[in-house]
Every structure is written in structure tokens, then in C-alpha cells.
Amino acid sequence: MSLLEVNDLTVRYGDSAVVDSVSFVVNRGESVGIVGESGSGKSQTALSILGLLPGNATVTGSIRFDGQELADKTDQQLDAIRAMSIGIVFQDPMQALNPYLRVGQQLRQILLQHELANGAEADEKVKKMLGRVGLPDPERQFHAFPHELSGGMRQRVMIASAIICEPDLLIADEPTTALDVTVQAQILDLLEELRDDTALLLITHDLGIVAGRCERLLVFDGGRLVESGATTSIFSSPENAHTEKLLAAALRTDRGEIRAAANGKTVLGVDNASVSYRDKSKERLVAVTDVSLSLREAETLAIVGESGSGKSSLVRGLLGLIPMRAGRVVYAGESLEGPVQFRSAAQRRDLQLIFQDPASALNPQMRVQTIVGEPLLVHEAAMSADARKESVASILNKVGLDESYLRRFPHQLSGGQAQRVAIARALILEPRILICDEAVAALDGSVREQVLELLNDVQRDTGLSIIFISHDLAVVRSVSHRVAVMYLGQLVEVAETASLFSRPRHPYTRALIDASPIPDPRVAPASAPLKGEVPSLLTPPTGCVFHPRCVFAQEDCSKKQPGLRRFGGSRVSCHRADELEL
Amino acid sequence: MKKSGGILLFILVLAIVGPWLSPHEYQDTNFGEIFNAPSFAGMHFFGTDDLGRDLFVRTMLGIRITLLVAVVASVVSLLIGVTYGAVAGYVGGRVDAVMMRFVDTLYALPFIFFVILLMVAFERNFLLIFIAIGAINWLDMARIVRGQTLSLREREFVDAARLTGVSTARIIFRHIAPNLLGIVVVYVTLTIPQAILVESFLSFLGLGIQEPQTSLGSLVDGGVNQMEGAAWMLLIPAALLALILMCCNFLGDALRDFFDARKAP
Numbered sequence: 116m117s118l119l120e121v122n123d124l125t126v127r128y129g130d131s132a133v134v135d136s137v138s139f140v141v142n143r144g145e146s147v148g149i150v151g152e153s154g155s156g157k158s159q160t161a162l163s164i165l166g167l168l169p170g171n172a173t174v175t176g177s178i179r180f181d182g183q184e185l186a187d188k189t190d191q192q193l194d195a196i197r198a199m200s201i202g203i204v205f206q207d208p209m210q211a212l213n214p215y216l217r218v219g220q221q222l223r224q225i226l227l228q229h230e231l232a233n234g235a236e237a238d239e240k241v242k243k244m245l246g247r248v249g250l251p252d253p254e255r256q257f258h259a260f261p262h263e264l265s266g267g268m269r270q271r272v273m274i275a276s277a278i279i280c281e282p283d284l285l286i287a288d289e290p291t292t293a294l295d296v297t298v299q300a301q302i303l304d305l306l307e308e309l310r311d312d313t314a315l316l317l318i319t320h321d322l323g324i325v326a327g328r329c330e331r332l333l334v335f336d337g338g339r340l341v342e343s344g345a346t347t348s349i350f351s352s353p354e355n356a357h358t359e360k361l362l363a364a365a366l367r368t369d370r371g372e373i374r375a376a377a378n379g380k381t382v383l384g385v386d387n388a389s390v391s392y393r394d395k396s397k398e399r400l401v402a403v404t405d406v407s408l409s410l411r412e413a414e415t416l417a418i419v420g421e422s423g424s425g426k427s428s429l430v431r432g433l434l435g436l437i438p439m440r441a442g443r444v445v446y447a448g449e450s451l452e453g454p455v456q457f458r459s460a461a462q463r464r465d466l467q468l469i470f471q472d473p474a475s476a477l478n479p480q481m482r483v484q485t486i487v488g489e490p491l492l493v494h495e496a497a498m499s500a501d502a503r504k505e506s507v508a509s510i511l512n513k514v515g516l517d518e519s520y521l522r523r524f525p526h527q528l529s530g531g532q533a534q535r536v537a538i539a540r541a542l543i544l545e546p547r548i549l550i551c552d553e554a555v556a557a558l559d560g561s562v563r564e565q566v567l568e569l570l571n572d573v574q575r576d577t578g579l580s581i582i583f584i585s586h587d588l589a590v591v592r593s594v595s596h597r598v599a600v601m602y603l604g605q606l607v608e609v610a611e612t613a614s615l616f617s618r619p620r621h622p623y624t625r626a627l628i629d630a631s632p633i634p635d636p637r638v639a640p641a642s643a644p645l646k647g648e649v650p651s652l653l654t655p656p657t658g659c660v661f662h663p664r665c666v667f668a669q670e671d672c673s674k675k676q677p678g679l680r681r682f683g684g685s686r687v688s689c690h691r692a693d694e695l696e697l
Numbered sequence: 698m699k700k701s702g703g704i705l706l707f708i709l710v711l712a713i714v715g716p717w718l719s720p721h722e723y724q725d726t727n728f729g730e731i732f733n734a735p736s737f738a739g740m741h742f743f744g745t746d747d748l749g750r751d752l753f754v755r756t757m758l759g760i761r762i763t764l765l766v767a768v769v770a771s772v773v774s775l776l777i778g779v780t781y782g783a784v785a786g787y788v789g790g791r792v793d794a795v796m797m798r799f800v801d802t803l804y805a806l807p808f809i810f811f812v813i814l815l816m817v818a819f820e821r822n823f824l825l826i827f828i829a830i831g832a833i834n835w836l837d838m839a840r841i842v843r844g845q846t847l848s849l850r851e852r853e854f855v856d857a858a859r860l861t862g863v864s865t866a867r868i869i870f871r872h873i874a875p876n877l878l879g880i881v882v883v884y885v886t887l888t889i890p891q892a893i894l895v896e897s898f899l900s901f902l903g904l905g906i907q908e909p910q911t912s913l914g915s916l917v918d919g920g921v922n923q924m925e926g927a928a929w930m931l932l933i934p935a936a937l938l939a940l941i942l943m944c945c946n947f948l949g950d951a952l953r954d955f956f957d958a959r960k961a962p
Contacts, residue, residue: 455860463861480875489858489863493863537857
């Protein structure tokens with residue numbers, strides 16, 4: 116008998132079915148991946164198994180867990196099954212943990228509620244569990260509030276709460292999407308390690324995550340299960356067109372496209388830039404320290420690093436959105452001074468930014484036409500309304516949206532369409548430099564491909580220079596000419612893309628490369644290359660900022676700052692760059 | 698929304714047209730017909746008061762003035778409050794600190810003291826009441842709007858506008874203000890009833906509307922004194938006041954949902 120049997124499951128909201136006659140089984144101890152793009156019904160399926168769908172959803176079909184039909188159960192009976200036999204890990208642990216309860220209390224409640232332990236015994240059990248999920252110093256973390264923990268640590272607590280009752284089935288819904296790649300690798304390792312004989316249902320949009328970790332895959336598209344089978348066979352010979360599309364998007368590094376070579380002229384230079392903030396207690400927090408970079412014409416320069424590495428602060432500083440504490444930005448021979456509102460119209464027009472989240476970057480109260488046309492209103496005040504409308508329509512056309520989109524509001528657009536609108540707004544003034552701050556991170560694989568393709572076309576046609584901020588090394592590899600790696604506000608390595616990936620010279624670069632999941636089931640996932648998490652910017656490590664997490668660290672590393680040194684075409688900030696073979 | 702809007706509209710039309718349909722004038726006293734119960738015979742639909750004045754006409758007049766005071770006071774507080782709050786919130790820093798301390802200072806002034814000062818310094822008139830009520834309400838509005846603006850300011854579409862070079866005024870009025878609409882509408886529907894109540898309170902103290910002019914608030918006050926003998930003097934204006942307040946609240950709820958629907962995915 117299978118552990119979980121889902122038969123002909125359909126979930127409807129009103130007349131629209133978000134999950135449409137889905138049937139699958141999960142056996143005991145098996146790991147099954149559910150993959151699909153957003154809106155494919157994968158999370159709805161998981162929620163219906165748990166009985167957590169909102170009241171206006173109608174569920175038909177049968178869900179049998181361990182031989183019992185879940186659809187017939189009352190909420191109370193379901194509660195018991197959920198708690199004892201099914202564990203769940205959500206995407207965002209901050210949402211899933213109660214901010215007013217200490218971590219230990221929350222876990223303790225689970226045990227007390229189900230009478231698995233009480234009093235001191237429960238405390239003991241919770242502390243042991245916190246230790247098992249890799250929280251350093253469980254005694255202390257027991258009394259910590261969720262907001263005192265980092266994202267990765269919170270997700271560990273979430274995992275602890277999911278497995279503390281020793282469930283038979285663990286459902287993980289995009290458990291690592293909100294986390295950095297290096298932490299993602301740690302969490303995935305942890306799930307694998309703690310699983311033992313628990314069955315795992317891993318829901319994700321990232322084929323790289325499931326490739327080496329799940330035995331079987333279920334591919335969802337538009338609420339239907341379009342393909343299922345062993346992971347290896349789906350990767351080697353997908354039968355469904357949609358699966359092929361997903362795979363193609365995941366394996367984009369094999370696109371093998373020849374990119375326009377960047378010509379040598381420097382268009383933008385950043386010299387010794389530093390950016391700092393003051394936090395609530397007025398303590399200075401240095402987000403970017405002494406970074407120097409240059410951007411050449413028609414070049415794509417990628418900036419990579421974990422969250423907190425200062426990549427966004429750097430570009431916000433150079434754009435003048437936040438003040439820079441020190442340093443100089445030189446554009447076209449002129450120094451860019453001060454906040455953006457004091458810069459000349461020409462300077463503003465030539466530097467444009469695309470944000471990560473198109474939903475937040477578009478004013479919800481404006482129509483697409485107004486949003487995209489606004490830069491013209493500012494910079495081409497003489498332009499007639501008709502001419503403006505025409506050029507808005509033509510730029511929308513260029514990004515692949517027809518005239519019917521002109522009158523729409525942002526909420527009437529999908530994520531991909533909204534990002535296109537944002538790109539159209541940035542491109543309508545024909546800037547020389549475009550800064551993409553995680554511009555494709557929120558998009559599904561296939562949409563991401565289209566957007567990258569679009570940027571590539573624009574660059575080829577107009578010689579646009581692009582600064583591409585991303586944490587996704589696979590994307591970086593396929594779009595950029597050069598890569599700058601940042602860690603804790605410092606530049607640790609700058610190199611040509613090809614040489615950076617084939618011969619990284621900084622241990623951090625190596626770790627980032629190793630941490631990104633490889634969408635190939637034949638490659639066993641390497642265990643997480645970096646232990647621990649990014650230290651606080653308030654108390655940066657002495658010497659080389661990376662030394663506490665570096666496996667090659669020597670005594671010297673904690674005392675002296677290495678500084679950037681040249682190695683061939685690259686600049687590296689590591690004491691041992693010349694001797695290490697990474 | 699349609700129902701409450703319809704009822705409000707009906708009341709408004711009645712208040713404007715009603716007095717013409719009646720043979721009586723609002724200020725005419727008739728000591729032969731004091732405390733007449735509502736009847737069609739003498740064309741006193743709502744009865745008469747202690748001076749024999751026709752209550753139907755007086756109530757209609759009261760509705761006009763009450764709604765006028767409420768709407769004008771709300772518009773005054775809306776315009777001042779939104780502008781002030783949005784500017785303080787968006788500009789931030791020292792400007793914000795100075796502007797909000799000014800608001801705090803005004804808060805510290807006792808309202809009645811402030812109104813009495815106004816009444817003494819200037820001649821007592823309508824306009825002054827509007828200003829007095831609006832001048833109190835905008836303080837709350839400014840605080841609410843400033844708080845919202847502080848969070849809207851961090852949204853990326855504001856950064857995008859700044860990068861493009863959109864002027865600060867345009868950012869505040871075209872980008873920030875429309876996004877405040879939801880909360881502002883809700884707050885205005887709360888200020889309208891509040892303004893109505895403040896107005897009747899002032900009238901009761903003799904600082905508001907002066908006889909023979911009247912408002913719903915002063916009619917209710919008058920009715921309270923006579924409620925043992927002539928209950929209609931209290932019940933009719935009070936019921937109308939309650940109906941108007943309820944319609945405002947329902948309308949506000951509906952309007953908020955309407956504006957929110959745009960943002961929902």
C-alpha cells in the first residue's frame with residue numbers, strides 16, 4: 116500500500132479549476148519532486164493534501180493517506196493526522212512562525228498539544244531537535260524570537276517543527292526559494308539528512324533542486340499533471356512538450372549562443388565607492404566598502420553575491436538613490452554628483468534601473484500607458500500626447516506587448532508582462548546604461564528566458580551597457596561578459612565570465628559556483644560548500660572578511676586585509692590566490 | 698453601495714426640493730399650532746415645535762446645513778491633511794520633524810478654547826464653523842497620510858520615478874496620493890459623521906448654528922428637551938441623522954472595496 120494516494124483530485128475556485136483531475140502516489144520513504152511554474156497548481160495540490168485550502172475552494176476526488184480517506188475527515192481528525200503524520204515546510208519561515216513566541220515555545224507547543232511529551236522532557240526534546248537541524252547553541256536559540264534568527268536559521272526551525280512529531284510524510288513547498296544559494300544547499304542537505312525513512316514531497320520551480328535529490332518527478336502545468344516518472348528518465352527523454360520547455364529553460368547554459376563582444380571603451384567608472392547606513396540605534400553599518408569597477412560599452416557586467424553582500428547598495432549609491440559615503444562615479448567623462456534629483460536631465464536619462472519585483476516597481480494606480488509614457492513627459496515635454504502614445508506603443512511592441520496592454524493596470528498583468536512593462540519604461544529614453552537588480556529572479560523559467568533574450572537583443576541593436584545583479588550563477592554565466600563577486604560589501608573577485616567559471620581564484624567564488632544546483636540527475640549534488648551564514652555588517656570580521664567561512668583560511672587571513680591583486684585578467688582579493696588550485 | 702448612495706441622494710434631493718413643496722417657512726412661528734403631531738391635514742408632515750414652526754421644513758434645512766458643514770469640513774481636512782501629510786512623509790528628515798511637531802502643538806490646543814477664540818476674534822458665521830471643524834480634522838488626516846507615505850516612499854515605483862527625474866510635486870500628487878486613496882476614503886467617511894457630531898455639539902453650546910437657522914444637531918438638542926410631550930421632535934431628526942451616518946459608513950466601506958479591487962491580483 117502506498118503512503119499517499121491522490122486520485123482524480125480537482126480543486127476549484129468558482130468555475131475555474133486550479134488543479135484538474137490529478138492522480139499520483141507517494142510510497143513510503145520515497146522522495147518525489149513536484150515541479151511546475153507559478154500557477155501550475157503545485158502548491159494547491161499540497162495544500163489540499165493538508166486540508167489547508169481556503170473555504171471558497173471546492174475539492175473533489177480522493178486523497179488517501181496511509182489507507183485512510185482524508186476527504187471524509189472532520190477538521191479535528193485532520194488536525195491529528197497533520198500533526199502526527201504529515202510535516203510541512205513553507206516557503207517563507209517568517210510568515211510561518213509566530214513572531215511573538217520564542218522558538219522553543221513554539222516547538223514545545225507542538226509536543227504538548229499532541230501529548231508527546233511534557234514539562235522538562237519536552238524542553239529537552241526541543242533542544243535536541245534544534246541541535247539536529249543544525250542550530251548552533253540550541254540552549255540559547257531555544258529562547259530566541261524568530262526575528263532574531265537569519266532566514267536560513269528560521270527555515271531550520273521550521274524544519275524542526277515539521278519533523279518533531281516524526282511524520283511519515285514531509286511536504287516542503289519551495290523551502291529554499293527565499294534563501295541564498297549557499298544556504299539553499301545547506302537546507303537541502305539538511306532535509307536529505309533528516310529524512311531517514313520519511314517520504315518527501317518537494318515542491319519547487321527549480322529543476323536544479325530536484326535533479327539529484329528526488330527519485331521521481333511529477334510535472335505540473337496549468338493545474339494538470341502532464342508528466343510523471345523517474346527523475347533520470349524525465350531529464351533524459353521528456354515526453355511532454357511542457358516538460359521539454361521547462362528543461363530547456365533550466366539548461367540554459369547550453370544555449371551556446373555567441374554574444375556580441377564588448378568593445379573596449381569605458382562608459383561608467385566607479386572609484387572607491389563606499390555606502391553606509393545608520394540603523395535605528397544610530398550605529399553605522401557599512402554596506403559597501405571601497406569598491407572600484409568599470410563598465411564598458413555594450414558590455415554586460417554581472418555582480419553576484421549572497422544577500423547582504425552590498426550589490427544593491429552599490430548600484431543604488433551610484434544611481435544617487437541613496438547617498439554614497441565616499442568615492443566617485445564617472446559617466447562619459449563627467450563625475451556624477453549627489454542624489455539623483457540634482458543630476459542633469461541627460462545624466463538621468465542615460466542611466467536606468469530595472470527592479471526585482473515588477474509588482475512593486477509599477478504604480479498600481481496608473482495604466483501601462485501612463486507608466487511607460489512618464490519618462491517622455493519629463494524628458495520630452497514638447498512631445499504631443501499623440502506622439503507620446505505612439506512611441507509608448509512602439510516600445511511596448513518591442514518588448515512583445517501589443518496595443519491592448521496600453522489601457523491595463525499593473526494588476527491585470529502577469530509577472531512576466533509586468534517586467535516587460537518595467538523594461539519598456541527603462542528603455543523608452545534609450546539609455547546608455549541599464550542596471551538590472553535581480554530583474555529576472557521573480558520570473559518563471561520560460562518567461563525569464565524571454566526577458567533575457569529581449570535584453571540581449573536590445574544590447575546587440577543599441578550597444579547598451581548592462582549591469583546585471585543576480586544571485587543565480589547559471590543566469591550570470593549565460594548573459595554576462597564579466598563578473599564581479601561581492602562579499603560583505605567588498606569586491607572579492609572580478610574576472611571575465613569564462614575564466615571565472617573555469618578557474619575561479621577566490622574560495623568564495625568557488626563556493627558560490629558549487630552551491631548552485633545543477634539540473635542534471637546524473638550529477639550527485641555536492642554537499643553544501645559553505646558552512647554558516649553571512650556575518651553581520653555591524654561587526655565585520657577582521658582581516659579578510661571571508662576568513663571565518665573559508666576552508667583555506669590561515670592565521671594571516673584574520674589579521675591582514677588582502678586587497679585586490681591582479682592575476683592575469685582577473686582581480687582577486689585573497690592572500691592565497693596564487694597558491695590555491697580551486 | 699448602490700442602496701446607501703441612493704438613500705443619501707434621495708435625502709439630499711428632498712432636503713433641497715422639500716421646503717418648496719411645503720406652504721410653511723422655516724422661521725415662521727405660529728403660536729396657535731404649537732406641538733402639533735405630524736399630520737397631512739395642516740401640511741405639517743413632521744409636526745411643529747414649541748414655537749409652532751413647521752418641523753418638516755426645519756428638518757430639511759437642518760439636513761442641508763449638516764451635510765454642508767460635514768462635506769466642507771471633510772474637504773478642508775482632506776486637502777490640508779493629504780497635502781501636509783504627504784509632503785512631510787515624502788520629504789522626511791528635518792522637514793518631517795518640524796512639520797509633525799507643528800501638528801503635535803496644534804493637538805495640544807484644547808479644541809473648545811480654540812473655537813471660542815475664533816468666535817470672539819471674528820464675527821460668528823458659517824464659514825468659521827467649517828474652518829474650525831476642518832482645522833481639527835486635518836491633524837488626524839495628516840498623521841495617517843504621513844504614516845502611509847513613509848511606507849509608500851520606499852516602494853520601488855517611487856524610486857523609478859525619481860530615477861526618471863519626475864519632479865517631487867508630481868511624485869507626491871501623481872504617484873503617492875492616488876495610492877493613499879483607499880485609506881483616505883475610509884478616513885473621510887469617518888470624518889463626515891465626526892464633523893456632524895462636532896457641529897451639533899457646537900450648536901448645543903450656542904457656538905454653532907444660530908436660530909432661526911438650524912441643523913440636525915440642534916434639532917435633536919431641541920427635541921431632547923421636549924421628548925416627553927412631543928417625541929416626534931426628537932425621533933424624526935435623530936432617525937434621519939442616524940440614517941445619514943449609516944449611509945456614509947456603508948458608502949465608505951463600499952468605496953474602499955472598490956479602490957482595493959484595483960490592487961488585488
